[in-house]
Amino acid sequence: MTYEMTINGKGVMSDRTIDVVNPATGETFATAPDCSREQLDHAVDSARAAFKTWKNMPIAERQAAVRKAADILAEHAGELSRLFTKEQGRPVDMAYGEIDGSASWMKAVAEMTPPVEVVEDSDAQFVETRYVPLGVICAIAPWNFPVNLAMWKVAPALVAGNTVVLKPSPFTPLCTLRIGQLFQKAFPPGVFNVITGGDDLGPMMTSHPGFAKISFTGSSATGKKVMESASKDLKRVTLELGGNDAAIVLPDVDLDEVAEKIFFGAFFNTAQICVATKRLYVHHSIYDDLRDRLAAIASATKVGDGSDQGTNLGPIQNKRQFERVMDLLDDAKNNGLTLLTGSDVPDNDGYFVPVTIVDNPPEQSRVVQEEAFGPILPMLKFDDIDDVIARANDSEYGLAGAVWSKDTDKAMDIARQIETGTVWINQNLTLRPDTPFGGHKHSGLGVENGMEGLLEYMQPQTVYLARG
Numbered sequence: 001m002t003y004e005m006t007i008n009g010k011g012v013m014s015d016r017t018i019d020v021v022n023p024a025t026g027e028t029f030a031t032a033p034d035c036s037r038e039q040l041d042h043a044v045d046s047a048r049a050a051f052k053t054w055k056n057m058p059i060a061e062r063q064a065a066v067r068k069a070a071d072i073l074a075e076h077a078g079e080l081s082r083l084f085t086k087e088q089g090r091p092v093d094m095a096y097g098e099i100d101g102s103a104s105w106m107k108a109v110a111e112m113t114p115p116v117e118v119v120e121d122s123d124a125q126f127v128e129t130r131y132v133p134l135g136v137i138c139a140i141a142p143w144n145f146p147v148n149l150a151m152w153k154v155a156p157a158l159v160a161g162n163t164v165v166l167k168p169s170p171f172t173p174l175c176t177l178r179i180g181q182l183f184q185k186a187f188p189p190g191v192f193n194v195i196t197g198g199d200d201l202g203p204m205m206t207s208h209p210g211f212a213k214i215s216f217t218g219s220s221a222t223g224k225k226v227m228e229s230a231s232k233d234l235k236r237v238t239l240e241l242g243g244n245d246a247a248i249v250l251p252d253v254d255l256d257e258v259a260e261k262i263f264f265g266a267f268f269n270t271a272q273i274c275v276a277t278k279r280l281y282v283h284h285s286i287y288d289d290l291r292d293r294l295a296a297i298a299s300a301t302k303v304g305d306g307s308d309q310g311t312n313l314g315p316i317q318n319k320r321q322f323e324r325v326m327d328l329l330d331d332a333k334n335n336g337l338t339l340l341t342g343s344d345v346p347d348n349d350g351y352f353v354p355v356t357i358v359d360n361p362p363e364q365s366r367v368v369q370e371e372a373f374g375p376i377l378p379m380l381k382f383d384d385i386d387d388v389i390a391r392a393n394d395s396e397y398g399l400a401g402a403v404w405s406k407d408t409d410k411a412m413d414i415a416r417q418i419e420t421g422t423v424w425i426n427q428n429l430t431l432r433p434d435t436p437f438g439g440h441k442h443s444g445l446g447v448e449n450g451m452e453g454l455l456e457y458m459q460p461q462t463v464y465l466a467r468g
């Protein structure tokens with residue numbers, strides 16, 4: 001199958017290609033176009049031309065088009081999920097969940113309408129504040145949730161009246177390219193464009209003068225470069241960046257009930273989730289018990305090729321990330337930390353790392369301080385609530401966190417002291433389309449989702465009408 005970019009409603013190949021590797025085997029199984037500068041210019045010009053009519057369409061028509069695109073995505077969830085597993089690594093049923101869930105998410109966004117506020121309606125004057133779209137959006141997505149995180153951008157940007165040029169990660173380009181083709185049945189030419197390329201394409205896009213705004217999801221290090229590049233011509237930015245989320249487990253929890261939830265809150269998607277639990281603080285009185293339960297779940301968790309039945313966790317998505325995770329693991333070993341390792345992993349060229357729990361490492365060890373983005377979970381003991389809140393907050397990141405306790409008042413009190421954009425109590429990883437999601441500190445700038453997220457694709461305009 002040939003995967004083409006979609007520019008101005010048409011499939012477009014390029015002279016050069018990038019390889020797409022199956023992370024479960026390490027083998028190249030497809031190629032994707034490597035977008036040239038001229039093709040980027042063409043995509044931006046097409047999106048700018050389409051903006052002129054798209055922005056003036058009644059919002060109900062734009063919402064209907066996004067709903068239609070969501071239906072198309074849901075109809076193709078089976079086909080796309082198999083492709084997803086090949087390029088991303090996640091087991092097929094969970095890949096299906098991301099694609100089908102993205103379709104539902106888009107539909108929820110299509111229900112949102114930006115407000116128009118009448119500020120004054122008197123004999124002297126009429127004053128209203130409304131929201132207008134920005135122009136062409138540069139949407140850049142990562143590889144860990146390639147469909148979901150792209151649709152978080154595409155749906156609100158289009159509902160708001162902007163047009164979009166979307167770039168997936170070079171590690172996971174294929175589903176997005178296919179979605180680019182499929183969505184042409186929902187949108188006029190130029191409204192939604194998909195381009196792919198190697199490491200040069202992102203910077204080429206962020207410095208392109210034709211974009212009004214960049215919506216970026218990825219690492220904090222890259223996010224800083226994006227912001228620097230955007231500053232040259234004051235492009236608007238929304239940055240969804242890294243996290244090193246702490247979960248705090250109080251002594252009153254029922255371990256039978258919470259152990260598995262805590263485990264998958266850390267390791268789902270092979271721990272490649274921005275809001276995964278990445279530091280697990282456990283009260284000393286239940287520490288050994290929870291550690292042994294998590295180690296037992298790790299031993300029973302099947303790590304392997306996501307296209308094999310019964311696989312719970314797939315490989316690390318790409319070689320670069322695999323090497324980063326292995327480096328962190330080596331550092332832990334070299335420093336004599338105690339590692340509890342789960343089930344065996346396939347012995348092939350795939351990027352497999354066994355589920356690993358690090359038993360009470362020093363707070364300053366790299367495995368605690370850095371975002372692993374792989375299946376290595378440091379478990380740490382605490383005695384005192386104020387102390388553990390301070391340790392949880394002692395991070396340059398501020399994306400999400402969790403508190404586990406039967407005492408919900410106490411848990412709420414702790415949650416309110418956690419310096420992150422999202423905090424869960426007795427649950428994990430739950431997100432909804434109608435609430436803002438974003439990071440504090442180096443975890444991001446601005447928000448996605450909710451009315452706040454929609455309005456990030458617009459700017460206010462106040463109109464003053466003199467009367468009398």
Ligand code: NAD
Binds near residue numbers: 141149219222439444
């Ligand atoms: P990354 O920063 O390496 O890449 C993200 C995207 O940016 C890719 O499409 C990449 O090609 C592009 N890119 C790379 N260099 C660029 C540059 N100089 N200018 C413009 N674009 C550039 O991140 P990743 O490794 O793909 O994703 C993992 C990271 O993303 C983790 O840190 C994770 O926590 C974070 N993340 C955050 C969220 C969130 O919503 N906050 C969600 C998922 C992932």
